Amino acid sequence: MIISGKELSAQLKSDMARQVAAFPEKYGRVPHLVVILVGEDPGSVSYVTGKAKASEVVGIRNTTIRKPEEITEEELLEIIARLNADDSVDGILVQLPLPRHISEERVIAAIDKSKDVDGFHPLNVAALWQKQECVLPCTPKGIIKLLKRAGVEMEGKRAVVIGRSNIVGLPVAKLLLNENATVTIAHSRTKNLAEVTREAEILVVAIGRPKFVTADMVGEGAVVIDVGVNRDPETGKLCGDVDYAAVEPKASVITPVPGGVGPMTICCLMENTIECFLRKQK
Ligand code: L34
Numbered sequence: 001m002i003i004s005g006k007e008l009s010a011q012l013k014s015d016m017a018r019q020v021a022a023f024p025e026k027y028g029r030v031p032h033l034v035v036i037l038v039g040e041d042p043g044s045v046s047y048v049t050g051k052a053k054a055s056e057v058v059g060i061r062n063t064t065i066r067k068p069e070e071i072t073e074e075e076l077l078e079i080i081a082r083l084n085a086d087d088s089v090d091g092i093l094v095q096l097p098l099p100r101h102i103s104e105e106r107v108i109a110a111i112d113k114s115k116d117v118d119g120f121h122p123l124n125v126a127a128l129w130q131k132q133e134c135v136l137p138c139t140p141k142g143i144i145k146l147l148k149r150a151g152v153e154m155e156g157k158r159a160v161v162i163g164r165s166n167i168v169g170l171p172v173a174k175l176l177l178n179e180n181a182t183v184t185i186a187h188s189r190t191k192n193l194a195e196v197t198r199e200a201e202i203l204v205v206a207i208g209r210p211k212f213v214t215a216d217m218v219g220e221g222a223v224v225i226d227v228g229v230n231r232d233p234e235t236g237k238l239c240g241d242v243d244y245a246a247v248e249p250k251a252s253v254i255t256p257v258p259g260g261v262g263p264m265t266i267c268c269l270m271e272n273t274i275e276c277f278l279r280k281q282k
Helices: 006-020 024-025 043-056 074-087 102-109 122-129 137-150 169-178 193-198 261-280
Strands: 033-040 059-066 090-095 159-161 182-186 200-203 223-226
Touching: 006 024, 006 043, 033 043, 033 074, 033 261, 043 059, 043 261, 059 074, 059 261, 074 090, 074 102, 090 182, 090 261, 122 169, 137 169, 137 261, 159 169, 159 193, 169 182, 169 193, 169 200, 182 193
Parallel strands: 033 059, 033 090, 159 182, 159 200, 200 223
Antiparallel strands: none
């Protein structure tokens, strides 16, 4: 079974569009998301464009601020301070990665926690790990939604996450734990990785290398979630971290790239923006 993130995200966005359509009358305005893009990385440009398009579909106001690669950290922090103080802004997202002369850590920490639609702010991350109310990071949230939609029971299952980034690996492991899966976090330096991953009933791959997961690494009937967005070095086409053609026959459930986790990330960003907006209304 192939789980389409494209299809599920389209359904969820149309539900949200109906919800948001009632906001002008109820609250006097619609949610407002500001996305900041520094530089011209083609991948980032494409994702930020996807965020603007999804906003349009859902009926969220979107402002995309594009700044050149050479912007200084101070200038970027000033923009964030201005958006923090602006009551008409509900969500602020700075597209990552940033150029090397800018500290991602400082930039993320500068965003007001109540407008942190990515769920990347240290206070949001702490709240997640302490089981307090928080904004859930978009990609991990989208993965759990996909698994639930596919009818995958997580409780009691052995889940293996490959990757330990702040954006995906660590939070997705935490969300799987919250669903009562037993979680192993593996990474590029895990010894005998294939032995570990073959035991996984649910395998989440977020390592960022094309065709990293080969058929011998996957157990028969496993649920495989591919978070990778890479360019295939041979064809130049978008591909995941999983050798899809080889792994698909062994998997009971698998997400494609494109059309799997990516669209769910954007869909959950829309949800988080609405959530931040609603928290401000009385
Ligand atoms: N601040 N930076 C911040 N927040 C995020 O949530 C992200 N991420 C990651 C990179 N940097 C970020 C994204 O938006 C990755 N990411 C992302 C979002 C959407 C898609 C992929 C990655 C996506 O829509 N992928 C489509 C294909 C898009 C294409 O053709 O280029 C897919 O079907 O997978």
